[in-house]
Each structure stands twice: as C-alpha cells, then as structure tokens.
Amino acid sequence: MKIQNLLDILIHRSTDEVERETRRIASRTIALARTKYICVARVMCDRC
Secondary structure: OOHHHHHHHHHHOOHHHHHHHHHHHHHHHHHHHHHHHHHHHHHHHHHO
16 A cells, blocks of 8 residues: 555545545455454464
8 A cells, every 4th residue: 555646546536536445445454454363363273
C-alpha cells in the first residue's frame, strides 16, 4: 500500500471513488492481518 497512490486518488478522484478505494484497501489489510494472525496461531499450536 503506497501513500503516494492514495494521495493521487484523493486528489484526482471523486469522493465516492475515494471511499470505495479506501474500503478496498482496508478490507485487503484486514484480510492480510487475519491471515498472518492465523499463521502465527498455527505455528504456536504446532510448537505446543
């Protein structure tokens, strides 16, 4: 996720598009965080 890209979007696009893009980035970030958390949990369980 590049801040420059987000700035370009904010400057050049309408509010609806910005909102949609922000949601898309947020859900991708949440999905990634969940995946990492699950992986960490699995590793910990395997060690136990």
